Structures are given as structure tokens and as C-alpha cells.
Amino acid sequence: MKTLNWILVLLWVLPGWLAGQSPNAEAFGVSVRTVTLNQKTPSAVLPADGSVAQTQASDLTVATLVTAQDAFATAAGAADGTQSDAFSSATLGTVSILNGLITADGVVAMASSASGNSNAEGSSLANLVVNGIQVSDPAPNTRLNLAGVGYVVLNEQIATSGGMTVNMIHVVLQQTVLGIKRTTGEIVVGSAASSVN
Amino acid sequence: MSRLKALAGVTATAVITLVGWSCDANRTAVAPPIGRPLLHYDVFACVPLKMTGGGRIDYPPGSAEKNPPASHEFETFGAHVMGSGQADANGTCLADKGALEWVDHRPEMRLNGSPLNLHATSITFAELATDTDCSEGAVHWGGRLRVQNTGQEELQFEVWDCDNGEPGAGHDGFGIRVWDPIDGIGLYEVTCFDPDLPPAEPSCTLTGGNRQFHPTH
Numbered sequence: 082m083k084t085l086n087w088i089l090v091l092l093w094v095l096p097g098w099l100a101g102q103s104p105n106a107e108a109f110g111v112s113v114r115t116v117t118l119n120q121k122t123p124s125a126v127l128p129a130d131g132s133v134a135q136t137q138a139s140d141l142t143v144a145t146l147v148t149a150q151d152a153f154a155t156a157a158g159a160a161d162g163t164q165s166d167a168f169s170s171a172t173l174g175t176v177s178i179l180n181g182l183i184t185a186d187g188v189v190a191m192a193s194s195a196s197g198n199s200n201a202e203g204s205s206l207a208n209l210v211v212n213g214i215q216v217s218d219p220a221p222n223t224r225l226n227l228a229g230v231g232y233v234v235l236n237e238q239i240a241t242s243g244g245m246t247v248n249m250i251h252v253v254l255q256q257t258v259l260g261i262k263r264t265t266g267e268i269v270v271g272s273a274a275s276s277v278n
Numbered sequence: 279m280s281r282l283k284a285l286a287g288v289t290a291t292a293v294i295t296l297v298g299w300s301c302d303a304n305r306t307a308v309a310p311p312i313g314r315p316l317l318h319y320d321v322f323a324c325v326p327l328k329m330t331g332g333g334r335i336d337y338p339p340g341s342a343e344k345n346p347p348a349s350h351e352f353e354t355f356g357a358h359v360m361g362s363g364q365a366d367a368n369g370t371c372l373a374d375k376g377a378l379e380w381v382d383h384r385p386e387m388r389l390n391g392s393p394l395n396l397h398a399t400s401i402t403f404a405e406l407a408t409d410t411d412c413s414e415g416a417v418h419w420g421g422r423l424r425v426q427n428t429g430q431e432e433l434q435f436e437v438w439d440c441d442n443g444e445p446g447a448g449h450d451g452f453g454i455r456v457w458d459p460i461d462g463i464g465l466y467e468v469t470c471f472d473p474d475l476p477p478a479e480p481s482c483t484l485t486g487g488n489r490q491f492h493p494t495h
Contacts, residue, residue, distance in 0.1 A: 151383075151393055155332060157330060166331050168331045169332075170356075174393075186347075186350075191334060195331070195490050203344075205347040207346075207347035
């Protein structure tokens with residue numbers, strides 16, 4: 082009887098759920114968040130009626146923290162029941178973070194979601210150097226400590242409800258205060274998020 | 279004996295034709311062979327449709343393998359088209375609306391110091407291709423675009439678009455040709471005419487992203 086009740090509930094909820102699947106997609110080139118700074122540029126968000134959004138920035142400088150060239154952010158997709166889809170990408174050319182502590186010649190963050198499948202295929206990093214050491218094709222969620230700064234997560238892939246977020250270079254800034262490490266800010270270069278809910 | 283000679287002659291002719299055609303088909307994608315019909319995207323139906331999403335292509339060669347990242351030999355795009363299912367008096371299958379944002383990251387395609395960036399200003403036609411191997415749907419569409427690097431406008435373009443299931447990477451396809459010369463670059467296209475390259479010539483294989491076909495709009 083309990084099983085039958087659950088089946089009845091599912092049959093009542095499921096059609097509405099499927100018909101109402103909504104896509105979300107967002108991408109940005111650089112985001113810097115500290116106590117004194119909160120900047121995200123360029124960024125693109127999937128329009129409410131679907132279609133495509135793209136923004137770009139040829140030369141980016143965010144305080145003394147990040148410089149980047151040729152940044153593009155793109156979001157696309159459409160709501161269509163079980164065929165809803167969402168796609169986003171952030172591409173950058175030459176990147177320098179924290180006065181050359183981290184550099185790369187190219188960053189591509191890509192996330193797509195459709196039909197219950199989400200992936201980061203198409204994401205890549207070109208000539209990535211972290212603290213003077215070349216890092217080739219880092220595995221998802223590779224974490225490297227940055228002495229005196231904090232740490233960096235490379236090719237960060239985070240599962241979200243109905244999708245995923247990809248941050249190609251995610252620096253977490255930390256300071257030790259009274260013996261306790263505290264996060265004081267973060268820098269993200271190359272971020273793409275997509276989901277269908 | 280004369281029958282055997284005739285048969286040999288016919289066979290030889292057939293072999294020469296097949297070899298010549300296969301050499302032609304294996305040519306790296308540049309301009310399409312003039313006068314040769316495509317194996318795909320030759321038969322169309324004018325029906326309501328929609329194709330959405332975006333992706334990445336690593337052209338050349340436009341296969342499922344990504345080029346070395348440091349080469350910057352790749353293209354990215356977002357593309358959206360809605361076909362009306364209505365034809366005009368000339369038989370052109372009209373599009374309701376659409377959008378294309380295309381970026382070519384290849385160093386040799388930089389224009390005015392930036393990657394080549396194409397933005398569609400109007401989408402004029404969209405037709406369903408019924409002769410492809412694209413499992414979900416294939417669309418041939420196009421319109422006019424602007425080169426964002428220079429402001430050059432009213433360039434005609436066409437797209438060969440393919441949804442070949444999920445995930446898009448390694449399965450879906452996209453190809454583009456700009457019919458009018460781009461100032462500073464000339465004739466421009468990213469197309470893959472190798473019939474052995476999935477999913478359907480002349481679309482190139484996606485190395486990231488997804489194309490989503492919708493049979494209605």
C-alpha cells in the first residue's frame with residue numbers, strides 16, 4: 082500500500098517536473114573577491130527566453146591581482162521539457178595571476194548539460210605554470226599549495242543540482258591570524274556553469 | 279572474349295572512378311569540390327524546428343581529438359536557430375529567429391589584435407536535413423553576420439548543424455562558411471568534407487559542448 086502511494090505521488094509530480102525543466106548557464110572570464118574588491122568580468126548569462134549571450138574583454142586588469150587578454154564569455158540553451166539544454170564557455174588568452182605566480186597562455190572552461198548528462202568536455206589549459214613549475218593537463222580538482230598565499234584548485238569541477246560548474250583556475254587567498262588560517266578572498270579565472278532543473 | 283574485355287573495361291572504369299572519388303573525399307577540408315553533391319545535407323524538409331547550444335571545434339582537422347592546447351587551434355561558439363516551417367515564394371525555408379556567436383582562436387585568424395569574432399545580425403533560413411546520420415536531427419541554416427573585430431557587416435553565411443546524441447563532444451557536428459570575403463582574411467570557412475569524419479560532412483566534430491535538436495519551436 083505504501084509502495085502504491087509513492088507510485089501515485091510520483092505519477093502526480095513527475096509530469097509537472099519534466100514539463101518545467103529550466104536551463105541555466107553562466108560563464109565569466111575573471112572573478113576577484115576580496116574584502117575591498119568584488120569584480121567579475123566579462124560575464125554571460127543565458128537569457129530567460131533562451132538563445133545566446135556573449136560578452137568579451139580584450140585586455141583585463143583587476144587591481145594588481147590578475148591580467149588577461151582575449152576574454153570571451155558565452156551562454157546558450159533553451160527550455161523545452163525533457164529536451165532542455167544549457168551550455169556555457171569562458172575562453173581567455175594570456176593570463177597572469179598574482180604578479181606571475183600563476184600564468185597560462187590559454188584557458189578554456191566549458192560546461193554543458195542536457196538530457197540528464199553534464200560534462201566539462203572542451204575545457205583546457207595551455208602552458209600553465211604554477212610557482213615556476215609547469216603543470217600539464219591537471220586532473221579535475223587538482224589542489225596545489227601556494228606558500229604565503231593560500232592554495233589553488235586547477236580544473237575544479239563541482240557537481241550542482243542538474244549540472245556542474247567548472248573553474249579552471251581557482252585561487253583561495255588565506256592569511257594566518259592568531260594561528261588560524263582564514264580565507265581572505267578568492268580569484269577565479271575561466272568559469273563555466275550549466276544545469277537543467 | 280569480347281564480353282570479357284568489355285567487362286574488364288567497365289570494371290576498370292569503375293575502379294578508377296572509385297579511387298578518384300575516394301582521393302577527392304579524403305582531401306583535407308578547404309573549399310568544397312565544385313559540382314560534387316554532398317553525401318549529406320542534400321535533401322531538406324521545411325518543418326518547424328529549433329537547434330540550440332554551443333561548443334568547441336578543433337579545426338583543423340576538425341576531428342574528435344583536441345589539438346594541443348598551446349596551439350590555440352580551435353574555435354568556440356554559441357548558436358541558436360528557430361525554423362518556421364514556412365517557405366517563401368522562392369521555396370526558401372524561412373527562419374523565425376536565431377543567434378550565432380563564433381570565435382576563432384587560431385593565431386593566424388587574429389584580426390585587429392583579437393581573435394576573429396563573428397556575430398549574426400539576422401538568421402534568414404533554416405531547413406531540416408533528412409539525409410544525414412545525425413541521430414537526433416540536422417539543420418542547414420544561415421543568414422548575415424558582422425565581423426566584430428572590424429564592424430564589417432552584411433556578410434552572408436551558412437551553417438551545417440548536427441545533433442548526434444549525448445554527449446555532444448565526439449558526436450555532434452557544426453560547420454560554417456562565410457560566403458562574402460572578410461576584410462583582412464578573405465574567404466572563411468570551418469568545414470570538414472571528409473565523409474569518414476563523424477557525424478555528417480561538412481560539419482566538423484565537436485570536441486566540447488553540445489548541439490540540441492528540438493523538433494518543434
